[in-house]
Amino acid sequence: MVAMAPARSCRIPRVVATIAALAVGCVLVDGCVVADPPTPLPTLPEMRPTIIRASVVPSTTSVLGRWPRQFIVPVELSDPLAEISWATFVDYNPVTGEGLIQNDVSRYEPSSTKGRIRTLELPIAMPSLDRCHVVEVVVALRLNTSDTRNAHTPEPPGGDSVSWFFSPSGDLSGCPVLDAGLQPLVDGGEDGAVEAGGAER
Amino acid sequence: MIRRGGARQTRVSRVAGLLAFGGVIVAVPSCDPIEPRPLVKAPMNTCPCDDYEPGPTAPARCSSRDRCEILTGGGHPEFPFWIVVHVPDSSIFAPGLTYVLYSDAQGNPAFKEPEASSGVITRCRPPSCLQLGDLASASGAYIVFNEASKIVGYPLPDETSIPVRVIYEQLGNEQQETFPALPLDVLFASSRIGSKGAIESVRAVPFGRYRRIFYPQPPFDELFPPVTIDEPAIDANYSIDQITLGLGTALDDVALRTAHITREAGLDGWRAWLVDRTSQRRISVIRTLSGTEVDVPLYTAGMQPAFDEDEVEAVVAPPESWTAVPRYVTPLFSGSGLNIAVPSIPPPVSVAGVVAEPGEAEDGVLFGYPARVTFESESLATNADSSRLLHYSTTLNTDNRGRFATVLPPGTYAATVEPAEGTGYAKRRELVVVDRALTALTFQPPPRTLVKGRAVLTDGRALSEADVVATPNMAASLRANPFVPPPRPGRTRTGDDGRFELELDPGSHILTVIPKAGTGFPRVVIRPDIPGSLTAQETQLPEIRVPAPTRMAFTLRDPSLTANPIANAIVRIFAQPAVPAGATSTVPSDPVEIGSAMTGPDGSVEILLAQEPR
Numbered sequence: 001m002v003a004m005a006p007a008r009s010c011r012i013p014r015v016v017a018t019i020a021a022l023a024v025g026c027v028l029v030d031g032c033v034v035a036d037p038p039t040p041l042p043t044l045p046e047m048r049p050t051i052i053r054a055s056v057v058p059s060t061t062s063v064l065g066r067w068p069r070q071f072i073v074p075v076e077l078s079d080p081l082a083e084i085s086w087a088t089f090v091d092y093n094p095v096t097g098e099g100l101i102q103n104d105v106s107r108y109e110p111s112s113t114k115g116r117i118r119t120l121e122l123p124i125a126m127p128s129l130d131r132c133h134v135v136e137v138v139v140a141l142r143l144n145t146s147d148t149r150n151a152h153t154p155e156p157p158g159g160d161s162v163s164w165f166f167s168p169s170g171d172l173s174g175c176p177v178l179d180a181g182l183q184p185l186v187d188g189g190e191d192g193a194v195e196a197g198g199a200e201r
Numbered sequence: 202m203i204r205r206g207g208a209r210q211t212r213v214s215r216v217a218g219l220l221a222f223g224g225v226i227v228a229v230p231s232c233d234p235i236e237p238r239p240l241v242k243a244p245m246n247t248c249p250c251d252d253y254e255p256g257p258t259a260p261a262r263c264s265s266r267d268r269c270e271i272l273t274g275g276g277h278p279e280f281p282f283w284i285v286v287h288v289p290d291s292s293i294f295a296p297g298l299t300y301v302l303y304s305d306a307q308g309n310p311a312f313k314e315p316e317a318s319s320g321v322i323t324r325c326r327p328p329s330c331l332q333l334g335d336l337a338s339a340s341g342a343y344i345v346f347n348e349a350s351k352i353v354g355y356p357l358p359d360e361t362s363i364p365v366r367v368i369y370e371q372l373g374n375e376q377q378e379t380f381p382a383l384p385l386d387v388l389f390a391s392s393r394i395g396s397k398g399a400i401e402s403v404r405a406v407p408f409g410r411y412r413r414i415f416y417p418q419p420p421f422d423e424l425f426p427p428v429t430i431d432e433p434a435i436d437a438n439y440s441i442d443q444i445t446l447g448l449g450t451a452l453d454d455v456a457l458r459t460a461h462i463t464r465e466a467g468l469d470g471w472r473a474w475l476v477d478r479t480s481q482r483r484i485s486v487i488r489t490l491s492g493t494e495v496d497v498p499l500y501t502a503g504m505q506p507a508f509d510e511d512e513v514e515a516v517v518a519p520p521e522s523w524t525a526v527p528r529y530v531t532p533l534f535s536g537s538g539l540n541i542a543v544p545s546i547p548p549p550v551s552v553a554g555v556v557a558e559p560g561e562a563e564d565g566v567l568f569g570y571p572a573r574v575t576f577e578s579e580s581l582a583t584n585a586d587s588s589r590l591l592h593y594s595t596t597l598n599t600d601n602r603g604r605f606a607t608v609l610p611p612g613t614y615a616a617t618v619e620p621a622e623g624t625g626y627a628k629r630r631e632l633v634v635v636d637r638a639l640t641a642l643t644f645q646p647p648p649r650t651l652v653k654g655r656a657v658l659t660d661g662r663a664l665s666e667a668d669v670v671a672t673p674n675m676a677a678s679l680r681a682n683p684f685v686p687p688p689r690p691g692r693t694r695t696g697d698d699g700r701f702e703l704e705l706d707p708g709s710h711i712l713t714v715i716p717k718a719g720t721g722f723p724r725v726v727i728r729p730d731i732p733g734s735l736t737a738q739e740t741q742l743p744e745i746r747v748p749a750p751t752r753m754a755f756t757l758r759d760p761s762l763t764a765n766p767i768a769n770a771i772v773r774i775f776a777q778p779a780v781p782a783g784a785t786s787t788v789p790s791d792p793v794e795i796g797s798a799m800t801g802p803d804g805s806v807e808i809l810l811a812q813e814p815r
Contacts, residue, residue: 054291055769055799058386061290061297065368065387069672069711070690072287072771074799098598102622104692119771119799121715123672123690125619128575128596 047078048158049139052117056162064135064166070123073137073162080116081108085143085159087151088124089136097148099136101125132167242697243666244658246721246749252660253749256812261749268721269749275308276328277753280776280813283792284311285383286333286757287771294759294767299386300333300407301371324764330756332764334408339440341367341390342401343415345425346447352455353424353486353500360445362400363425364392364418367442372410372431382676382791383775392418410434414482415444426452426486426500446502453501453508458485462517463494464543470520473541475499478512478532490517499539508533517543525549525608527581527593544583544591546610552635553606554642556599556618558626567643569603571621574644579632581612609635617686618644625649627733628706630686649704650733654742656699656714658722663699664747667716668692674709674728676791688731707733711793714745723750723811726793728778750809753796757804766804773797778814 057072058064075084084106092099101124108118120139127133136152140159144150248263255261256271258279264270273279284302288295304311312327325332343365350357357363369388390404410431417425428444444450460473468490475485484507485499499515507513511534518528529543556574557567574597581591593612599605616633620626629646652671656664671691688706695701695714709730716722725747732740757772758764775792796808 052289052769054289054296055287055771057287057771057773058384059287059290059297059299062386062389065389066385068384069794070670072797074769074771096598100622102690117799119797121668121670121797123670123692125689126673126687128594130594130596 044078046141046157048154049082049084049141049160050076051137051139051160051162052076053162058164060162060164064164065168067126067166070121071135071137071164073120073122073139075106075118075120075139075160077116077118080118082141083107084118084139084141085145085154086120086122086137086139087143087145088122089134089138089152090124090127091133092136092148092152094149094152097152100145100148100151103143103145103151127166129168132165134163135166136161136163243717243720244662244664244722250749254659254746256748256751264752271749271751273751275312276755277304277308277312278751278774278776278810278813279306280779281305282774282776282795283383284331285385285773285775286767287773288333288767289769289771291769292767294761294765295333295336295405295407298336298388298405298407299371299384301383301385301409302331325756325758328755330758330764332758332760333767335438335760336405337408337435337438337440338403339369339390339406339413339435339442340401340403341365341413341415341442342392342399342444343417343425343428344443344445344448346445349447349452350424352452353498355424362392363421364400365402365415366391366418367402367404368412368414368416369404369406370412370414372412381777384773406435408434408436413442415442416483422487423489424486424500426502426504427482427484428502429484429504450502453503453505455498455500457508458501458539459496459498460515460539460541461494461496462490462541462543464517465493465545467493468495468517468543471517472520473497473499473515473517475501475504475533476514476516477504477507478514484513511535515539515541517541524595525593525610527578527591527610529590530592531590544585544588546581546583546591549608549610550635550638551606552609552639552642553604554639554644555605556603556620556644556646559645559647567603569599570624570626571601572599572603572624572626572644572646573597573619573621574599574605575617575619576607576609576614576633577617578610579613579615581610582636587612611635611637616644618646619689620646625704628686628689647733648738650707650731651702651739652705652729652731652742653700653702653739654712654745656695656701656725656745656747659746659748663695663697664714664716664722665695665697665699667695667699667714667747669695669701669703670713670715671703671705671710672713674711674791705731707731712742712745713794714747716747721750721809722747723809724796725811726778726795726814728790728793748811750811752807752809754805754807757800757806766800766802768800768802768804770800770804770806771797772800772806772808774808774810776814 052074055074058068087103088101089099090101106120138152138159138161140154142155144155246268248267248269250261250263250269253261253269259271261269261271282304286300288298290297302311314327342362345357345361345363347359367390371385388404388406390402392400392402395401413430415428428450462473471490472487473490474483474487477484484504485501488497513533514530515533516528516530519526531538531541555567555569556572557569577594578592580587580589593610595607597605597607612635614633614635615630617630619628625648626646627649656667658664673687675687685708688708688710691703691705693701693703711726711728713724713726715724725745727745729742757767757770759767773794774796776795777792778790793814795814796810798806798808800806
């Protein structure tokens with residue numbers, strides 16, 4: 001009696017232990033992803049954002065005769081979670097670095113309805129109506145905006161840009177312009193520049 | 202022994218149990234599928250919907266998309282709106298063109314189902330599918346008859362075609378005579394030599410009403426005037442606009458269009474032409490002048506009504522390369538005013554100065570910053586009296602320390618100062634009297650107004666991570682004080698509590714709150730007037746409430762029998778703000794954009810809209 005009781009009482013936990021061990025084995029086999037220490041997922045190399053030029057609004061295929069309230073720029077990203085920098089320019093002058101209007105960062109859209117396409121809606125202040133202007137939008141993963149020239153040149157892995165001509169008269173003469181015929185540094189003080197108006201509407 | 206053996210077995214079973222427990226702990230989380238978890242803090246639109254405010258005619262209900270929506274009968278908003286479709290350049294159909302679909306509160310005509318034609322199976326039925334209108338191949342030619350060419354002094358054989366540039370301005374459609382200020386592109390076409398040697402322009406345009414302006418190209422622009430036609434509407438696949446000067450279109454009375462122009466200092470290289478006062482569009486030939494006194498015919502065609510309504514101005518302008526020499530612009534009254542004596546003016550003077558922070562300079566040092574300055578003349582000095590008919594404008598950029606220098610004809614100017622973005626100073630316009638050389642002209646625009654606000658959902662949650670975009674309300678700005686220039690745009694983002702702050706120029710703005718994409722909420726538009734002065738530099742907007750959306754979804758297709766989808770098109774919805782109850786203003790506001798989206802590969806698009814903007 002004395003010997004029987006511990007034998008039965010031991011058989012029950014043994015059965016439980018066996019089942020538990022089997023279950024653990026099964027679970028571990030099924031969940032084998034933890035059998036080895038986790039390795040980092042392979043990371044794709046960074047790729048530059050690409051502007052879907054065909055869909056930008058207004059269309060770049062004709063001269064703008066009217067100033068739009070905003071420019072719509074769809075950008076395709078290799079990583080939809082990526083942050084992208086953008087900058088807008090009007091009459092960017094590579095000599096003086098002038099022309100930066102605005103810059104900002106667009107953060108990821110978690111459930112974008114159009115896959116990897118992020119659409120930027122950029123209002124840009126209307127320039128003077130007396131002559132043709134060149135409007136440019138630059139997008140990149142990173143833009144150094146501490147200097148206008150850097151803002152116009154994306155850092156690696158690069159970026160993309162799209163430009164429009166805006167001419168209220170529909171006349172393309174003078175596009176693109178630097179400073180309406182006057183050389184920079186001549187008339188604007190030490191570093192300044194002068195633009196002369198008077199063009200025909 | 203037995204007890205020890207039993208104890209060992211018990212230990213074994215305990216260890217096995219612990220292993221099993223640990224295994225479960227380890228296995229359960231590791232076996233979860235790896236799913237992307239958006240790290241978004243923005244509130245999502247999910248059911249239940251009891252806490253949302255109802256729409257004008259229906260409460261917010263849980264839709265089949267597990268989203269709270271204000272359902273409407275026709276699947277479209279219950280107020281008038283425009284659908285502006287920008288077809289991408291990559292489309293086979295109508296690349297780069299813009300369509301406007303108009304709808305009233307009942308959804309007509311954009312969502313009205315077309316009448317069925319026998320034997321034709323329509324693949325596209327509203328409201329789930331919208332079909333764009335047809336395209337026309339519009340050709341234009343400017344034909345000149347011998348009689349007319351002899352009048353302008355350049356004899357040509359009958360029916361000679363001259364090269365032109367044609368501008369197409371969309372006017373409206375059969376429902377609306379004119380569109381309000383919608384973002385419609387102006388289309389251009391230039392002449393080329395056609396199949397039979399004729400010089401003609403060809404342009405694909407959507408069916409509709411257009412103003413077509415035919416501008417003869419140089420050197421013919423000195424001889425033959427521009428011609429404008431508004432009718433007929435372009436509604437056939439092949440549309441031909443043929444201007445025939447000397448047959449269908451006659452030159453206006455030449456004797457009444459001959460200008461007598463004098464200038465003591467000479468007119469060599471100067472040019473003269475006539476413009477429509479409202480649109481500032483050139484309506485006459487451009488003539489290049491010489492000598493000190495000249496009689497020059499400024500031919501026009503079909504513009505007699507504008508002369509009768511005193512809507513014409515004459516312009517005499519110096520060569521484009523000249524600096525600091527004004528143009529002369531004089532209105533014509535009852536057809537007279539073409540006896541023009543360009544007044545002599547004193548020599549230009551140098552103007553130098555700085556754009557600097559407001560406040561008194563300490564030790565005479567002003568802290569300058571970069572800006573753009575535009576001088577527009579109000580009146581200019583002549584060697585006799587001052588004249589408001591002389592006009593001069595110039596724009597300059599300062600250096601990084603705000604310093605500038607230029608030359609100006611003496612007179613009174615409106616100087617518009619636009620501090621560079623990021624400086625925190627407001628756009629400002631002020632009067633400047635330039636009666637002598639100025640060496641220390643100082644502009645000190647005030648700081649921009651700090652605009653504070655909060656965006657909340659109508660269920661009380663804060664709307665975080667939303668874009669807030671401010672654009673100038675041009676219609677209101679133009680009606681306002683001319684010394685408050687149209688403000689510049691600005692943008693910011695709401696914080697976790699829905700609050701936002703941004704610095705704006707004083708003036709009328711359109712402020713749009715755009716919830717994060719995919720959260721299921723519509724954009725909301727308000728039109729605040731932002732005050733600004735040297736003392737009041739902060740303003741608080743009323744709480745902006747973002748409601749549950751009304752969903753509009755459809756597939757966009759071309760008008761062919763196969764109704765092919767239009768992919769990657771930008772679709773934008775505009776609506777005219779309703780006049781608030783009790784408002785006395787009768788001037789209609791420009792439409793504001795209340796939603797936009799891009800069509801997918803199958804042409805489908807979903808746009809979430811709030812209630813009628815106010």
